[in-house]
Structure formats: C-alpha cells, structure tokens
Amino acid sequence: MRISRDKLNKLAHVVADTLAETEECDFLEDRNTIRQEARKILEHLLMEELKIDKAAKQKIESQRRIILEGSQEWDILYRKYYNEEVKKLGI
Template identity: 30%
Template sequence: MLLSEDKVAHLSHIILNVLKQSPAIRLTGEEGRVLREIKRVIAAELAQEEKLDQTVRAKLRSYSRLIVEGSAEWEVLYRKMFEEELRKQAKP
C-alpha cells in the first residue's frame, strides 16, 4: 500500500506524540531527527511490503491456470503466500 508523503508525515507526528507522552520513554536530542528516523522506518517497511506484493503477484501469475485477481480464490492464495513470504524473511 502506497502512502503519500503527507500521510507518512502525519503518521510520524502521531508516533512522535505517543512516544513523548509515554512515561517509559525519554527522548533526547532534537525532534526533527526523531521524526526523520520514524519516516525512514515507515518508508522502509512500505518498500518491503511493496516488494513482497510484487513477488506474490508474480507467483500467482505463474500458475498454469488463470486465477482472476479479486476473486475469493485469488484473495485467499494472495494472503496465504504473502504471510508465507513474510515468515521467510523473518527467519534468521
């Protein structure tokens, strides 16, 4: 799922505000640096998700019979393969 720069910035500010309000966390340094790091992490996660999406879609296209995108079967297979790919990447 692609997010606009405005949405990423908005999410970053929400995360920063939650971190600042948490008694278990003490932020040191400038907030701008923290916001940039939060944005970087969000962008990296979105890029990983996009890569996984492309991998799963390619696998579904490689099936010998056509599975129509948006069908119930496609949705189930997509979700199953996506989770499987996530597990593969999480292994050390």
Template identity: 35%
Template sequence: MISEDRQKLFAHLLVDGLWGDELIDFDEDAEDVVLREIRRVMGQWVNEQGDIEESVRQKIQNLKRDVPEGSSEYKILYKQYYAEEMARRGHK
C-alpha cells in the same frame, strides 16, 4: 503507497502519542532526529510491503492456471503466499 505528507503525519502522531504516554523520553531538541528516523523506518516498511505484494502477485500470475484477481481462490492464494513471503523475510 503512503504519501510523504501522510508519513509525516503518522510520524508526528506516533511521537506525540508515545511521548505523551511517557513511553519514550528525549530532549525536545532531538525531536527532529526522532521524526526523521521514524519516517525512514516507515519508508522502508512501505517499500518492503510493496515488494512483498508484487512478489505475491507475480507468484499467482505465474501459476499454470488462470486465477482471476478478486476471486475467492485468488484471495486464498494471496493470503497464503503473503504469509509465506513474510516468513521468508523473517516476519511473523
């Protein structure tokens, strides 16, 4: 989970970088709106990643055999199930 302070920092860095490189353009009055939207989207992404990770862990735990967390088999299954879950949710 990313703290709210960290999300604010990332949002400011993103806006500063995009605006500084002239990849986006907006009135300075709109900066707060842009920052809020970036934080909102970032929050959604963080929540979705948490849901995906929980789903993947549950899938591994529900296997008939015990797969110790951190083992090479766990890592392989985690990567496979993570990719499947991302694809299921429409992400590449």
C-alpha cells in the same frame, strides 16, 4: 500500500508526539530527529510490504492456468503466498 508523503509525515509526527508524551521514554535527540527517523522506518516498512505484495502476485501469475484477480481462489492464494513471503523475512 501506497501512502502519500503528507500522510507518512503525519504518521511520523504522531509517533514522535506519542513517544514524547510517554513517561517511560526519554529523548536523547530532539523531537524533529525522532520524527525523521520514524519516517525513514515507516518508508522502509512500506517498501518491504510492496516487495512482499509483488512477490505474492507474481506467484499467482506464474500458475499454469489464469486465476482472475478478485476471485475467491485468487484471494486465498494471495493470502497464502503473502504469508509465505512474510515468514521468509522472519516477521
């Protein structure tokens, strides 16, 4: 999933703000450092998701016959291959 830089920053702000409001959470660093770290983690997760998506699509394209994207068969195979790739990562 593609997310704009602004939306990613907004998500990181929400994460940092939510953590700051949580009584069980104490910051050892300032809020901006926490926000930047949250942004890095979100970017990493999104990059991993793109790799999984690409691998699932490549498996579908490698089939002997052409399977049209958007068809029911394509959707089923995509979910199957996507889940297989997620399991490989241990998620």
